[in-house]
Amino acid sequence: MSSTNLGSVNVDFRFRPTRYAKNSKAKRFWVGASVGSSPSSLQFRNVKVHNSKETVRIGLLGASGYTGAEIVRLLANHPHFSITVLTADRKAGKSMGSVFPHLITQDLPNLVAVKDADFSDVDAVFCCLPHGTTQEIIKGLPKELKIVDLSADFRLRNIDEYEKWYKQPHKAPELQKEAVYGLTEISREEIRNARLIANPGCYPTSIQLPLVPLIKGNLIELRNIIIDAKSGISGAGRGANEANLYTEISEGIHSYGITSHRHVPEIEQGLADASHSKVTVSFTPHLMPMNRGMQSTIYVEMSPGVTVDDLYQQLKNAYEGEEFVKLLNKGDIPHTNHVKGSNYCLMNVFQDRIPGRAIIISVIDNLVKGASGQAIQNLNLMLGYPENSGLHCLPLFP
Ligand SMILES: NC(=O)C1=CN([C@@H]2O[C@H](COP(=O)(O)OP(=O)(O)OC[C@H]3O[C@@H](n4cnc5c(N)ncnc54)[C@H](OP(=O)(O)O)[C@@H]3O)[C@@H](O)[C@H]2O)C=CC1
Numbered sequence: 530m531s532s533t534n535l536g537s538v539n540v541d542f543r544f545r546p547t548r549y550a551k552n553s554k555a556k557r558f559w560v561g562a563s564v565g566s567s568p569s570s571l572q573f574r575n576v577k578v579h580n581s582k583e584t585v586r587i588g589l590l591g592a593s594g595y596t597g598a599e600i601v602r603l604l605a606n607h608p609h610f611s612i613t614v615l616t617a618d619r620k621a622g623k624s625m626g627s628v629f630p631h632l633i634t635q636d637l638p639n640l641v642a643v644k645d646a647d648f649s650d651v652d653a654v655f656c657c658l659p660h661g662t663t664q665e666i667i668k669g670l671p672k673e674l675k676i677v678d679l680s681a682d683f684r685l686r687n688i689d690e691y692e693k694w695y696k697q698p699h700k701a702p703e704l705q706k707e708a709v710y711g712l713t714e715i716s717r718e719e720i721r722n723a724r725l726i727a728n729p730g731c732y733p734t735s736i737q738l739p740l741v742p743l744i745k746g747n748l749i750e751l752r753n754i755i756i757d758a759k760s761g762i763s764g765a766g767r768g769a770n771e772a773n774l775y776t777e778i779s780e781g782i783h784s785y786g787i788t789s790h791r792h793v794p795e796i797e798q799g800l801a802d803a804s805h806s807k808v809t810v811s812f813t814p815h816l817m818p819m820n821r822g823m824q825s826t827i828y829v830e831m832s833p834g835v836t837v838d839d840l841y842q843q844l845k846n847a848y849e850g851e852e853f854v855k856l857l858n859k860g861d862i863p864h865t866n867h868v869k870g871s872n873y874c875l876m877n878v879f880q881d882r883i884p885g886r887a888i889i890i891s892v893i894d895n896l897v898k899g900a901s902g903q904a905i906q907n908l909n910l911m912l913g914y915p916e917n918s919g920l921h922c923l924p925l926f927p
């Protein structure tokens with residue numbers, strides 16, 4: 530943790546311009562005592578920070594992918610986080626500006642392989658790597674680091690379930706035990722005290738945000754929950770894949786993972802936590818010819834005597850005062866274009882034509898609330914900063 534204000538601590542200040550120095554009026558200074566792996570640096574790493582002048586040094590693993598680039602974009606507006614390490618695999622050795630020309634204006638470190646990264650200059654890590662790979666890499670990181678993992682590797686508490694759905698044994702069960710599932714609005718208090726966050730998947734975020742309060746209020750039946758979800762293609766990552774070519778994706782929609790998508794156990798785990806009993810859902814994801822955005826349309830059966838107004842009121846109460854989760858006015862239909870580039874989730878609930886049934890619609894940007902934005906929201910909480918730091922960007926519309 531670097532700071533200009535450490536009270537009575539006697540420190541050796543060293544000036545080191547960061548990528549923000551060019552744009553900020555007040556130049557940032559780094560505390561010599563917090564650089565390197567001396568015992569004092571370890572102490573600093575574990576303190577919660579509240580001081581507006583402090584800077585957290587961020588390591589970003591998998592920076593050459595879509596979620597990594599999105600974190601860099603969002604952190605350009607973060608008052609306390611400064612990037613010191615960026616890693617890549619095939620693109621190691623390149624500059625971020627050459628891999629992502631939209632970020633060329635930012636003064637960033639070059640991409641390095643994880644094995645060459647110097648974590649003595651890092652306080653907290655965002656891990657944007659493929660699942661499977663992530664477990665092994667996190668196992669090798671310094672134990673004092675706060676980590677937000679965007680992959681699926683620590684989301685399922687039951688490692689047998691992980692093996693079943695991810696077709697590989699879990700390689701870090703000891704770390705799994707300490708991981709906290711980071712659906713921010715639902716688990717805020719646990720997140721504050723966590724060291725390792727399993728950031729939720731994009732589909733599970735858009736689905737659990739409306740369903741968890743309704744289940745907690747006993748307003749919907751746990752049977753017959755049907756989820757029809759649609760994602761933009763950036764959800765599949767930047768790696769080359771024949772199925773994601775323009776010719777395959779444009780001008781059409783297709784479903785995939787029918788009955789077998791690996792987000793099913795994650796969704797069911799969250800809903801079971803809310804209901805304290807087993808929940809099974811029908812979930813079918815679809816790929817849409819758009820870059821970003823996700824819509825989940827959820828068909829539910831209301832509990833006896835419950836009306837759609839009750840569902841509306843429950844969601845209103847649950848998210849009153851929340852900055853990033855918004856229930857629209859009655860009758861208004863959420864649209865992915867109204868969340869693009871932002872950390873918002875917009876939702877609404879409608880009466881079905883079939884008596885006793887309701888239709889819920891929830892939209893997010895898969896790369897922001899569905900990944901990088903929620904990850905920043907979680908790290909803000911873990912370090913004691915305002916939860917919305919760096920997340921003020923309004924949706925890009927039209
Ligand atoms: N895209 C989305 O909307 C969402 C993604 N996620 C999850 O977040 C994680 C990152 O996703 P995304 O950014 O889309 O993925 P990308 O495929 O776009 O990026 C993956 C990154 O990981 C690096 N990488 C790949 N293999 C290795 C390896 N063996 N060792 C070290 N680094 C490696 C890549 O480096 P290089 O480019 O050099 O090969 C790249 O930087 C994934 O687990 C994904 O499932 C979660 C929610 C939403």
Ligand SMILES: CC(=O)N[C@@H](CCC(=O)OP(=O)(O)O)C(=O)O
Pocket residue numbers: 660679680681729730731732760761762763764765766792814816
């Ligand atoms: C469009 C698309 O392919 N989406 C991805 C989900 C993205 C995501 O949330 O992945 P993680 O669970 O790995 O974090 C998929 O269906 O596998």
